[in-house]
Amino acid sequence: MNGLIDFFVILLETVRDVLPIVVIIFGFQFLVIRRAIPQIKNVLLGLIYVILGLALFLQGLEQALFPLGKLMASQLTDPSFIYPGIKQVSDFLPHWTDYKWVYLFAAAIGFSTTIAEPSLIAVAIKAEKVSGGTITIWGLRIAVAIGVAIGIALGTFRIVTGTPLHYYIIIGYIIVVIQTFYAPRMIVPLAYDSGGVTTSTVTVPLVAALGLGLAATIPGRSPLIDGFGLIAFASLFPIMTVMGYAQLSQFLYRKKSH
Amino acid sequence: MKQLRALWFSLLNSARDLTPIIVVIAFFQFAVLQQPIPNLGELLVGIFLVMLGLSLFVYGLEMALFPLGENIAYAFARKGNLWWLLIFSFSLGMGTTVAEPALIAVADEAAKVAAVGGIIEQTEAAKQSYANGLRLTVALSVGFAIVIGVLRIIKGWPIHYLIIIGYIGIIIMTPFAPAWIIGIAYDSGGVTTSTITVPLVTALGVGLASSIKDRNPMIDGFGLIAFASLTPIIFVMIYGILVQ
Numbered sequence: 001m002n003g004l005i006d007f008f009v010i011l012l013e014t015v016r017d018v019l020p021i022v023v024i025i026f027g028f029q030f031l032v033i034r035r036a037i038p039q040i041k042n043v044l045l046g047l048i049y050v051i052l053g054l055a056l057f058l059q060g061l062e063q064a065l066f067p068l069g070k071l072m073a074s075q076l077t078d079p080s081f082i083y084p085g086i087k088q089v090s091d092f093l094p095h096w097t098d099y100k101w102v103y104l105f106a107a108a109i110g111f112s113t114t115i116a117e118p119s120l121i122a123v124a125i126k127a128e129k130v131s132g133g134t135i136t137i138w139g140l141r142i143a144v145a146i147g148v149a150i151g152i153a154l155g156t157f158r159i160v161t162g163t164p165l166h167y168y169i170i171i172g173y174i175i176v177v178i179q180t181f182y183a184p185r186m187i188v189p190l191a192y193d194s195g196g197v198t199t200s201t202v203t204v205p206l207v208a209a210l211g212l213g214l215a216a217t218i219p220g221r222s223p224l225i226d227g228f229g230l231i232a233f234a235s236l237f238p239i240m241t242v243m244g245y246a247q248l249s250q251f252l253y254r255k256k257s258h
Numbered sequence: 259m260k261q262l263r264a265l266w267f268s269l270l271n272s273a274r275d276l277t278p279i280i281v282v283i284a285f286f287q288f289a290v291l292q293q294p295i296p297n298l299g300e301l302l303v304g305i306f307l308v309m310l311g312l313s314l315f316v317y318g319l320e321m322a323l324f325p326l327g328e329n330i331a332y333a334f335a336r337k338g339n340l341w342w343l344l345i346f347s348f349s350l351g352m353g354t355t356v357a358e359p360a361l362i363a364v365a366d367e368a369a370k371v372a373a374v375g376g377i378i379e380q381t382e383a384a385k386q387s388y389a390n391g392l393r394l395t396v397a398l399s400v401g402f403a404i405v406i407g408v409l410r411i412i413k414g415w416p417i418h419y420l421i422i423i424g425y426i427g428i429i430i431m432t433p434f435a436p437a438w439i440i441g442i443a444y445d446s447g448g449v450t451t452s453t454i455t456v457p458l459v460t461a462l463g464v465g466l467a468s469s470i471k472d473r474n475p476m477i478d479g480f481g482l483i484a485f486a487s488l489t490p491i492i493f494v495m496i497y498g499i500l501v502q
Contacts, residue, residue, distance in 0.1 A: 018454055020353040025326055028346050033333040046321025053314025054453060056307050064304020068283060075291050101290055112278035118315050119456035126460050130475045165441055166432045173425040180418045186476045189417045192484030196451045204360050204449060228441030235448035235487055
């Protein structure tokens with residue numbers, strides 16, 4: 001019964017989130033374009049599926065995956081797990097190698113949540129169609145997921161070591177720019193896009209919990225300052241891995257055709 | 259009958275999409291943390307809901323969101339009125355971002371940081387106005403981004419020059435921006451584009467590029483999201499400088 005009420009609240013929230021988009025699209029359609037939407041019945045039915053689907057998706061995440069994911073993030077970053085036997089938090093000086101399970105968890109959760117990210121699925125479907133199959137849905141999704149995995153693992157490393165965020169980002173930008181000139185031209189816009197699509201519904205809450213947990217338990221880190229930045233990493237590294245994916249497939253194709 | 263079959267396949271696909279998450283959680287829970295899973299029943303129900311929701315979403319995506327975005331792109335291309343298209347792009351970018359839940363969460367978090375750091379007063383009102391200012395800044399920046407991105411598609415400008423200019427802008431801004439805003443600014447780029455906005459905006463870009471002569475949908479159609487994740491970083495740093 002409680003679950004049902006929760007679901008209605010989430011459903012209403014989803015409708016509220018979708019409402020401005022619907023108003024803008026239909027408003028322009030009727031006032032400016034003044035032309036009926038083809039197959040309007042189908043579109044409305046599809047819209048209902050989207051809203052219902054998103055609400056169920058969020059309900060399931062909040063009921064199952066988020067609490068467990070957050071609990072795991074806090075357990076993994078807990079000093080008593082990292083240093084079995086210590087009594088006081090102030091007794092230890094963290095060394096970055098002590099957090100190996102945290103990096104692995106960050107990478108694994110980054111990869112697996114990205115595979116399930118609905119907006120990435122949407123872009124991948126579109127990219128496969130537009131590219132005529134040169135880019136496959138799974139190729140793109142796995143390339144992006146590897147990028148997020150590397151990004152979040154490096155992001156947790158940054159929180160542990162306390163190095164400034166902008167150095168990493170600026171170096172990342174330089175690599176992206178250099179790669180842009182060597183990558184196949186057709187992949188570049190899609191690669192830039194994939195930075196933004198990775199982090200929405202599934203990844204952000206889990207990753208935020210991990211960042212805040214880390215920043216709260218490591219001496220000298222403030223959750224308010226150091227807890228931010230993981231999302232920035234997760235949006236930068238997919239750009240590199242997607243360009244890398246295109247470079248690799250081009251290389252393999254050339255090798256095969258010789 | 260055909261629809262049911264399609265939905266069933268969609269359900270199977272979603273099950274496959276969720277397998278990695280389940281494997282990761284099981285591995286860390288049993289092998290690393292060595293703890294039992296609390297509320298197993300509720301977890302299983304939740305996973306089923308996620309699966310069902312993802313299937314419905316993907317199913318509705320190709321019925322509604324893609325056609326809607328493409329339709330409006332074709333209609334504007336036929337109408338040939340650039341100004342209306344740009345006004346539409348701005349409203350779409352701004353309107354979808356202002357209400358974005360992830361952004362609201364980040365803005366509230368950022369307001370707490372600012373209050374603790376003594377940038378703004380420790381009152382609810384001050385925090386609220388700071389968070390609202392931040393949200394409005396990001397929403398404006400996304401509206402601006404979609405406008406630039408649509409202009410790029412129409413004019414056929416190569417994307418990487420614009421992106422590189424954006425990167426240079428960010429790098430130049432960073433030393434001038436107050437330290438406490440940098441993490442939030444960099445993160446705000448990633449949280450702006452929601453699950454509904456991404457398919458719509460992608461379909462809009464691809465639709466525009468395919469309806470304009472001499473534009474390649476692969477090269478010119480993608481890239482709108484890229485601008486929408488770049489401009490908020492610059493705008494939020496400007497906001498930080500102004501508030502300071």
